[in-house]
Amino acid sequence: MNDKNNDKSLLEEFQIAGNGLLDRRLFLKRGLQLSAISTLASSTALANDETSDAISSRQPWMNQPGKPFSLYGQPSAYEDRVVRFPTQNELVPGNGVSWTPLHLMEGTITPNGLHYERHHNGVPQIDPKQHKLLMHGLVKRDLFFSIDDLLRYPMQSKICFIECGGNSNAGWNKQPSRSEAGYFNGMASNSEWTGVPLSVLLDETGIKKQAKWIIAEGADAFAMQMSIPIEKAMDDAFLALYQNGERIRPENGYPLRLIVPGYEGVLNVKWLRRLKLSNRPIMARNETSKYTELLPSGKARQFTFFIEAKSLITSPSAHMLLSKPGYYQITGLAWSGRGKITKVEVSADAGASWAEAELQGPVLDRAFTRFRLPWHWNGNVAVLKSRATDETGYVQPERSELIKQRGRKGFFHYNAITNWQVDKDGFVSHVYDKQDNETPNTDISIDSGWD
Amino acid sequence: MNDKNNDKSLLEEFQIAGNGLLDRRLFLKRGLQLSAISTLASSTALANDETSDAISSRQPWMNQPGKPFSLYGQPSAYEDRVVRFPTQNELVPGNGVSWTPLHLMEGTITPNGLHYERHHNGVPQIDPKQHKLLMHGLVKRDLFFSIDDLLRYPMQSKICFIECGGNSNAGWNKQPSRSEAGYFNGMASNSEWTGVPLSVLLDETGIKKQAKWIIAEGADAFAMQMSIPIEKAMDDAFLALYQNGERIRPENGYPLRLIVPGYEGVLNVKWLRRLKLSNRPIMARNETSKYTELLPSGKARQFTFFIEAKSLITSPSAHMLLSKPGYYQITGLAWSGRGKITKVEVSADAGASWAEAELQGPVLDRAFTRFRLPWHWNGNVAVLKSRATDETGYVQPERSELIKQRGRKGFFHYNAITNWQVDKDGFVSHVYDKQDNETPNTDISIDSGWD
Numbered sequence: 001m002n003d004k005n006n007d008k009s010l011l012e013e014f015q016i017a018g019n020g021l022l023d024r025r026l027f028l029k030r031g032l033q034l035s036a037i038s039t040l041a042s043s044t045a046l047a048n049d050e051t052s053d054a055i056s057s058r059q060p061w062m063n064q065p066g067k068p069f070s071l072y073g074q075p076s077a078y079e080d081r082v083v084r085f086p087t088q089n090e091l092v093p094g095n096g097v098s099w100t101p102l103h104l105m106e107g108t109i110t111p112n113g114l115h116y117e118r119h120h121n122g123v124p125q126i127d128p129k130q131h132k133l134l135m136h137g138l139v140k141r142d143l144f145f146s147i148d149d150l151l152r153y154p155m156q157s158k159i160c161f162i163e164c165g166g167n168s169n170a171g172w173n174k175q176p177s178r179s180e181a182g183y184f185n186g187m188a189s190n191s192e193w194t195g196v197p198l199s200v201l202l203d204e205t206g207i208k209k210q211a212k213w214i215i216a217e218g219a220d221a222f223a224m225q226m227s228i229p230i231e232k233a234m235d236d237a238f239l240a241l242y243q244n245g246e247r248i249r250p251e252n253g254y255p256l257r258l259i260v261p262g263y264e265g266v267l268n269v270k271w272l273r274r275l276k277l278s279n280r281p282i283m284a285r286n287e288t289s290k291y292t293e294l295l296p297s298g299k300a301r302q303f304t305f306f307i308e309a310k311s312l313i314t315s316p317s318a319h320m321l322l323s324k325p326g327y328y329q330i331t332g333l334a335w336s337g338r339g340k341i342t343k344v345e346v347s348a349d350a351g352a353s354w355a356e357a358e359l360q361g362p363v364l365d366r367a368f369t370r371f372r373l374p375w376h377w378n379g380n381v382a383v384l385k386s387r388a389t390d391e392t393g394y395v396q397p398e399r400s401e402l403i404k405q406r407g408r409k410g411f412f413h414y415n416a417i418t419n420w421q422v423d424k425d426g427f428v429s430h431v432y433d434k435q436d437n438e439t440p441n442t443d444i445s446i447d448s449g450w451d
Numbered sequence: 452m453n454d455k456n457n458d459k460s461l462l463e464e465f466q467i468a469g470n471g472l473l474d475r476r477l478f479l480k481r482g483l484q485l486s487a488i489s490t491l492a493s494s495t496a497l498a499n500d501e502t503s504d505a506i507s508s509r510q511p512w513m514n515q516p517g518k519p520f521s522l523y524g525q526p527s528a529y530e531d532r533v534v535r536f537p538t539q540n541e542l543v544p545g546n547g548v549s550w551t552p553l554h555l556m557e558g559t560i561t562p563n564g565l566h567y568e569r570h571h572n573g574v575p576q577i578d579p580k581q582h583k584l585l586m587h588g589l590v591k592r593d594l595f596f597s598i599d600d601l602l603r604y605p606m607q608s609k610i611c612f613i614e615c616g617g618n619s620n621a622g623w624n625k626q627p628s629r630s631e632a633g634y635f636n637g638m639a640s641n642s643e644w645t646g647v648p649l650s651v652l653l654d655e656t657g658i659k660k661q662a663k664w665i666i667a668e669g670a671d672a673f674a675m676q677m678s679i680p681i682e683k684a685m686d687d688a689f690l691a692l693y694q695n696g697e698r699i700r701p702e703n704g705y706p707l708r709l710i711v712p713g714y715e716g717v718l719n720v721k722w723l724r725r726l727k728l729s730n731r732p733i734m735a736r737n738e739t740s741k742y743t744e745l746l747p748s749g750k751a752r753q754f755t756f757f758i759e760a761k762s763l764i765t766s767p768s769a770h771m772l773l774s775k776p777g778y779y780q781i782t783g784l785a786w787s788g789r790g791k792i793t794k795v796e797v798s799a800d801a802g803a804s805w806a807e808a809e810l811q812g813p814v815l816d817r818a819f820t821r822f823r824l825p826w827h828w829n830g831n832v833a834v835l836k837s838r839a840t841d842e843t844g845y846v847q848p849e850r851s852e853l854i855k856q857r858g859r860k861g862f863f864h865y866n867a868i869t870n871w872q873v874d875k876d877g878f879v880s881h882v883y884d885k886q887d888n889e890t891p892n893t894d895i896s897i898d899s900g901w902d
Contacts, residue, residue, distance in 0.1 A: 026605075027605050027648065027651055050593075051585065051587050051593045054583070054585045054587075054595065054725075055585065055587075055725065059577070059581055059582070059670060061575035061576060061577055061670065061671070061672070062575070062670055062671065062672055062674060063672065064672060065543070065544075065545045065572050065573040065672050066545055066570065066572060066573025066574040066575040066576065066671055066672060067545070067573055067574040067575075067576060067701070068539070068544045068545055068573060068574070069535070069537035069539060069544075069545075069547065069549045069568060069570070069574075069702075070535070070549075070574075070702060071534035071535055071537070071549075072525075072526070072534050072535065072564040072565065073535075073563060073564045073566075073700045073701070073702050073703075074523075074564075074700070075523070075563075075697060075698065075700055076576075076577075076579075076698065076700065076701050076705045076706070077576070078578060078579055078705075078706075079697070079698050079705075082697060082698065083522035083523050084520070084521070084522055084523065084524075086520035086522070088519070088520060092516070093516075093519045093520075094516045094517055094518070094519055094520075096520065098520045098521075098522075105693070105696045105697060106606060106608070106645040106692070106693040106696065107608040107643045107644075107645040107693055107695070107696050108608065108643065108696070109560060109610075109642075109643045109695045109696045110696050111562065111563055111695045111696050111697050112524060112526075112562055113523040113524045113525075113697075114523065114696065114697060115524075117520060119517065119520070121516050121517060122516040122517025122518055122519060123517040123518040123519075123520075123521075124512035124513070124517040124518075125512060125517065125518060125527075125528070126510070126512055126527075127529060128527075128529055130510055131510070132505070134502065134505045134506065136502050136505075136506075142501075142502045144505065152778070152779065152780070153780070154477075154478050154780050154823065154825060155557060155780065155782070155823065156811065157557070157558040157559065157811050157821060159560075191560075192558045192559065192560045193558075194557040194558040197478070200478055219510060219512060219513055220512070220513065220517055221512070221513055221514065221515060221516050221517060223513060241557070242556070242557040242558055244558070244560045244562045244695070245556045245557065245558050245559070245560045245561050245562050245565065246526055246530070246533060246556060246562050246564075246565060247526065247527065247530045247533065249524050249525070249526055249527065250518070250524070250527050251520075251521060251524050252524075254527045254529075254530075255527070255529075274505075274506065327603070328603065329603070329604070329605050329606065331606070360607065360608050362813045362815060364813060370608060372605065372606065374605060
């Protein structure tokens with residue numbers, strides 16, 4: 001099967017962009033035997049007796065009964081490195097973030113045990129029988145809702161991502177990140193959320209004409225508060241009780257979380273206890289000194305709300321090692337707070353040429369979209385990039401463009417293209433474009449971020 | 452807000468089938484205030500000082516820092532009853548099933564900790580470095596694949612259900628079930644599976660002309676074997692490595708599971724170690740004496756493979772208590788091994804009249820589809836039913852029809868309509884249709900099922 005000439009002509013037939021990017025429809029061609037792929041199999045010509053040996057050889061777990069049933073399972077002990085990665089404030093252990101290990105995952109759903117976290121004062125352990133939601137302010141009547149009340153209301157489900165506005169903030173640094181892809185970009189996760197449309201509850205309270213904003217408050221010790229435009233509340237916001245089929249977990253807002261699809265994470269207030277209708281935003285700390293950025297013009301961006309289109313190659317990605325030249329699948333995730341992803345392009349030659357990746361269906365509104373593209377690595381240095389386009393026509397920018405627009409005084413809302421460089425020895429690391437290299441003494445001041 | 456006359460006219464306006472079934476578009480009408488719904492809120496007229504009290508009253512969890520970050524979370528301690536329910540063979544604890552608590556869940560995704568299990572000899576704890584897949588038999592070349600090999604192959608994802616052919620077997624019993632909905636129908640779960648198309652690996656091995664079947668074997672101590680038609684293998688079968696984003700858990704096949712979308716669960720062989728191409732099925736125990744049924748004609752159904760369309764109201768359902776007359780949301784799940792669900796009808800008057808439920812989008816091929824319909828319970832006895840139709844036009848049968856077609860010698864493949872009766876006191880239980888009541892001395896013999 002190692003017909004190198006045949007292999008070469010097949011590669012030429014399917015190459016659609018520089019440095020070995022192959023047509024996404026490669027595997028629709030039946031009967032294809034690309035030796036670059038075939039050589040993945042450990043043995044290409046088993047002798048008959050080897051096959052017989054393999055059939056009769058029984059691993060230890062075939063010779064004894066397995067473990068009994070479990071009420072609520074756990075991943076295999078062999079996967080114990082696939083966990084969230086916390087980055088905490090040392091002085092206040094409940095203040096910080098934890099990262100979803102996107103580089104160790106496939107598909108689009110984030111299991112609840114791996115959904116990223118951002119807490120300001122730890123995870124409250126709320127008794128749902130004691131928890132109530134108050135709706136008041138510029139309403140026609142103040143109302144309380146117990147969790148049992150809310151469970152009787154009409155529900156809707158939506159698979160959507162939540163991304164922290166501070167995700168990928170290392171991209172603002174002068175030096176490339178040394179972290180794995182998920183520990184640099186994994187403050188983004190994707191679940192099926194189910195709950196009560198906020199519009200249904202606002203129909204219950206009634207809305208006074210002057211109401212323009214809703215102030216959402218959490219029941220954690222930080223009493224997190226955020227302001228949301230009333231139009232968004234009436235459009236598609238909902239009060240989630242379930243995440244991926246089961247009740248929301250404590251670290252993601254149990255028993256009640258506000259979901260505002262497409263808005264940055266901080267607005268999806270956890271442990272929701274209060275919604276106050278107001279004629280103005282509350283100008284809380286997390287919508288003034290944080291989650292904003294000072295632009296080169298001297299003006300600050302505030303209430304940006306929407307997550308702009310973004311993509312990330314999760315494999316190959318930083319810290320991975322390609323063992324030898326040959327076939328690899330490039331895969332990753334793309335998402336946009338403005339709607340559906342319409343296109344993801346991939347480059348293997350640092351942006352000189354691009355090929356369109358296959359999007360795994362169903363492509364959903366404001367949800368993770370998995371993309372994949374076959375690639376033949378020839379053993380030379382390669383710089384991989386991915387670039388997302390969403391249904392508004394917005395195209396994910398290069399880092400230099402983003403810095404041009406936003407300047408260097410920001411910490412939040414980094415959505416530029418990420419470069420992974422594959423070295424000759426197969427090791428993958430994060431790099432910036434050459435023209436984008438910055439000298440360490442550039443006069444910039446970067447917000448310290450969390451606190 | 453308790454305008455009873457207004458309420459009555461609204462109910463009349465929106466009623467679309469007998470006994471209080473309301474139009475599924477009820478909540479699209481903005482500004483609707485149906486007192487039947489409004490009275491859900493604990494308090495409809497908070498005094499100003501009550502509201503102030505509510506704002507300033509801080510629960511204990513607001514007065515102290517919460518728990519720290521967790522590497523891999525768990526559900527809230529207040530949800531500790533939401534677990535799988537095992538039914539084991541007392542003599543062989545690793546032989547049996549566990550049920551997904553569908554009646555305690557919402558949305559469509561089953562979290563991995565709650566995916567149903569069916570084991571024949573316990574859960575093997577497989578070291579992925581030691582595990583290999585052998586493909587042999589009527590192939591052009593025998594091949595071994597390590598898990599690391601497979602991880603380099605092109606992948607695809609699919610959200611789909613798996614249902615055990617023995618699910619809902621209590622429906623064959625002469626007496627209605629006394630179990631909760633999930634412990635009677637919860638050998639069905641729905642995940643996003645990701646892995647390598649089997650067709651890609653068969654392109655690697657090549658297929659000899661005589662090959663008509665693939666025998667799949669698991670690496671558990673039972674060495675589970677099942678026969679799959681080669682056309683299905685080439686069509687949409689795949690070898691899953693990931694479930695809901697993370698690697699498959701041990702109880703669901705770690706490190707490798709065969710997924711045959713739409714086929715009954717037993718064919719989705721876990722801990723896959725071997726695929727042998729053959730000119731005939733292997734006639735294993737689980738495709739001859741089990742997962743088959745003797746028909747009234749004296750012939751047996753064998754190799755039925757496909758799960759026929761089915762639906763189930765998960766709420767209200769058995770053991771639940773409706774606290775008072777008024778608004779409720781009827782919700783449940785529908786699925787078909789033949790494709791998409793196109794319609795779910797609901798009846799609140801034991802089948803005398805039917806209303807079409809809202810299907811939660813996206814409606815996916817061979818996946819759980821959530822349906823919902825508003826209902827006004829007037830406090831009298833009501834019998835709730837749901838009836839699914841799939842894209843082939845197949846309609847889920849009543850129990851009497853199913854028995855007519857299949858006779859009473861079967862144990863597997865029960866997909867009839869399930870009735871939940873709401874009594875005057877609001878308690879919900881499983882009932883059969885009146886015409887369908889069977890006398891205890893009817894001469895029937897029911898397969899004892901598992902072993």
